[in-house]
Amino acid sequence: MGVDKRYSTRFYEKLNISAECPNFAMCLCNRGATFGVADNNCRDSIYMRAAPRCSPSFFISASMKIDLHKVNNSRDKLLNPLLLRLYLLRSLPAAWFVGIRLRCLTSDASVVVLHYSWWNRNPFRSIYFTALLAAGEFASGVIAAILLQGYRQKISMLVSHVEAEFVKKATGICTFTCTDGQALLRCIQAAVDSGAAQKLVCTTEARNEKDEVVAVIKVTWSFKLK
Numbered sequence: 001m002g003v004d005k006r007y008s009t010r011f012y013e014k015l016n017i018s019a020e021c022p023n024f025a026m027c028l029c030n031r032g033a034t035f036g037v038a039d040n041n042c043r044d045s046i047y048m049r050a051a052p053r054c055s056p057s058f059f060i061s062a063s064m065k066i067d068l069h070k071v072n073n074s075r076d077k078l079l080n081p082l083l084l085r086l087y088l089l090r091s092l093p094a095a096w097f098v099g100i101r102l103r104c105l106t107s108d109a110s111v112v113v114l115h116y117s118w119w120n121r122n123p124f125r126s127i128y129f130t131a132l133l134a135a136g137e138f139a140s141g142v143i144a145a146i147l148l149q150g151y152r153q154k155i156s157m158l159v160s161h162v163e164a165e166f167v168k169k170a171t172g173i174c175t176f177t178c179t180d181g182q183a184l185l186r187c188i189q190a191a192v193d194s195g196a197a198q199k200l201v202c203t204t205e206a207r208n209e210k211d212e213v214v215a216v217i218k219v220t221w222s223f224k225l226k
Contacts, residue, residue: 066150074149075105078142092138098131100138103175105146107185112139112176112204127170132206133162136217139178140202144221147188154226155191160199161220168214170206176217178204188223197224 077083079102088096098120104111112135114120120131137159148155180202191198199222206215 065152066147067152068150071146071150075146078102078146079105095134095138098128098134100135102138102142105142106181107143108181109177109179110139110143110181112142112178114174114176116171116173124169125171127174129164129166132166132170132174132215133164133217135174135176136164136178136204136206136215137162137219139176139204140180140184140219140221143178143181144184144188144223147185151188151192153192155188156224156226158222159219160222161201163218165216166214167216168208168212170208170214172209174206174208174214176204176206178202184221187221191223191225195225197222199223 078087081101084102085096088100099115099117101113101115102110103113114127114131114135116127120127122128141157141159144157148157180200183200184202187198187200199220201218201220204217204219205213206217208214
């Protein structure tokens with residue numbers, strides 16, 4: 001399929017794209033990708049590449065009891081630009097205000113884009129740090145939110161700690177990549193199985209158009225059965 005030049009080689013390496021198809025592998029099925037249970041019969045699949053509004057499969061271990069239909073529906077809605085804006089306006093108005101956009105969402109990773117604009121600028125003509133934090137939190141949180149839709153149980157999710165390092169001045173278009181999807185899945189499943197609260201530190205890396213790291217944001221998520 002080739003590589004989308006808007007994303008760095010480092011991003012593809014993080015997704016562990018290979019010629020294998022074990023559990024939790026990420027493939028893009030020819031017949032139109034949907035979330036499904038991983039098996040060894042992926043001969044008719046082509047491996048996913050990162051691209052704006054991509055539609056990769058969500059391969060989940062068969063031992064995990066999760067409603068894939070609900071997961072798919074939620075994911076498709078968020079990948080619709082209009083529905084995403086309505087969702088942000090209703091549930092995360094601050095994210096809508098600063099201009100957060102979702103470009104890719106899979107079981108393994110998400111890609112969020114933030115453009116420098118009047119709405120998120122600071123006096124130094126760069127993106128305000130709170131806007132960067134919001135995009136970094138959303139990149140990991142959106143994966144967890146999608147996964148939670150597939151469980152029959154009511155599960156709460158909240159941020160318990162945030163740590164950030166701002167490396168360079170953030171201008172132009174910044175791309176936020178979180179590749180902790182599978183760790184989130186296992187953490188949520190552990191919360192369901194044990195009934196105890198589970199925590200996970202998710203790392204989001206923000207890069208500019210020159211593929212330079214501008215920020216690294218670490219968000220600690222806590223999951224617990226209600």
